Amino acid sequence: MKNGLLAALLCGAMLTGCSSMGGVGNGGSQSLVLATPLQVTYQSELKLIRLGQMINAPEVEPEKLALLFYERGATYDKIGMTSLARFDFNQALKVKPDFAEAYNYLGVYMTQMQEFDAAFEAFDSVLELQPDHQYAYMNRGIALYYAGVTHLAVADLEQFVSYDPGEPYRNIWLYLAQSETDPEAALAKLKQRQQLHATDAWGWKIVDFYTGKITENEFVASVTVGIDNNQAxxxxxxxxxxxxxxxxxxxxxxxxxxxxxxxxxxxxxxxxxxxxxxxxxxxxxxxxxxxxxx
Structure with missing residues (x-):
């Protein structure tokens, strides 16, 4: 990497108004692309108020109450209020102990905190309740990857890829897990899946970069293609x-x-x-x- 990208990174870190810094990767001149950080919206705040009112209403049916706790937890998660989200997901499980989606969220939080046994228990609960829950396989695979249990991580992520081989991010996570033990073999397998399943979805640009099909400059240049708003x-x-x-x-x-x-x-x-x-x-x-x- 040339020094230009380092300067661009420092520029972004200092929140200055730099708009053109050369030298991303190994060729050409490329600006560091930045977006305005997403903010909590009025709609999210209003939704939280309404959900709180509904949760505190008298004589709410247990099934509905669990759904309300879950929905408020998901809203808290979306705006980064993780502790409140965890509380609501746990409340949902107290009301409805077989709430698979709540277990799935909690497993991700446990993975972030490196509490892997608790994460595995949460994802196992999801799969006991819903054996074909695709994202439980992904999330358990990622938890196993970070826990260093690579062979089990690969097995889960292979299962996740099998549900939709044309979805790029599934292939990327499988590659990351496989590369822990044999980077060259993992790259060869990624290239094989790329040849068989690649689509026009932008996420395949990440795979193109990983496999050397495009340069880092070309990859970064692709970021804004088809984007028409700040959130995207x-x-x-x-x-x-x-x-x-x-x-x-x-x-x-x-x-x-x-x-x-x-x-x-x-x-x-x-x-x-x-x-x-x-x-x-x-x-x-x-x-x-x-x-x-x-």
């Missing part, structure tokens, strides 16, 4: 910078990886797994630094 841009940037962080981390450049994880977080797309796990990645990098200094 913020969401795409959250994904872009997270997976750039994973790519640089795999290359051993933890400083750049950390910068990209922070950029992923800067968009405030709290509900995306890329935002959630960017926080975890930064925690893990911090733990590595502390271990080295000790």
């Amino acid at each position: 841009l913020a969401e795409r940037l959250s994904e872009t910078y997270f997976y750039l962080g994973k790519w640089y981390q795999a290359k051993g450049n933890n400083n750049f990886a950390a910068s990209f994880y922070k950029l992923a977080l800067s968009n405030n797309v709290y509900e995306f797994i890329e935002h959630k796990y960017a926080l975890l990645e930064l925690d893990l990098l911090s733990q590595q630094r502390q271990a080295l200094t000790q």
Whole structure:
């Protein structure tokens, strides 16, 4: 990476008005793409008020009460109020102990906190209640990946890919897990899936970059294609910078990886797994630094 991107990263970190910094990756001049961070909307605030009123209304049926707690928890999650979200999901489970979706959310939170046994228990509960719950396989696979249980992570993520092989993010997470044990074989398998299943969906641009089909400049240049509003841009940037962080981390450049994880977080797309796990990645990098200094 050339020094221009480092300058651009520092520029973005300092929230200055830099608009054109050369040298992303290995070729050409490319600006660092930034979006206005997403803010809590009036609609979300009003929804929380209404849900609170409905929850506190007298004689609410248990089934409806559980759904109301779940919906308010999902709304809290969307705006980054994780502790309140966790409380509501737990309340939903108290009312309705077989609420699979609430377990799924709680498992993700446990993964973020590196409480892996609790995460596995939550995802196992989801799959006991709904054996074909696709995203429980994804989330348990990711939890296993971060816990270092790679062979089980790969098994879960292979199952997740099997439900929709043309969905790029499924293929990316499977590649990340497989690359933990054999990076070259993982890349070859990713190329095979790319050849068989790639579509025009933008997420395949990430795969194109990982497999060397396009350069980093070309990848970053693709970010704004088809984007016509700030929210869509913020969401795409959250994904872009997270997976750039994973790519640089795999290359051993933890400083750049950390910068990209922070950029992923800067968009405030709290509900995306890329935002959630960017926080975890930064925690893990911090733990590595502390271990080295000790």
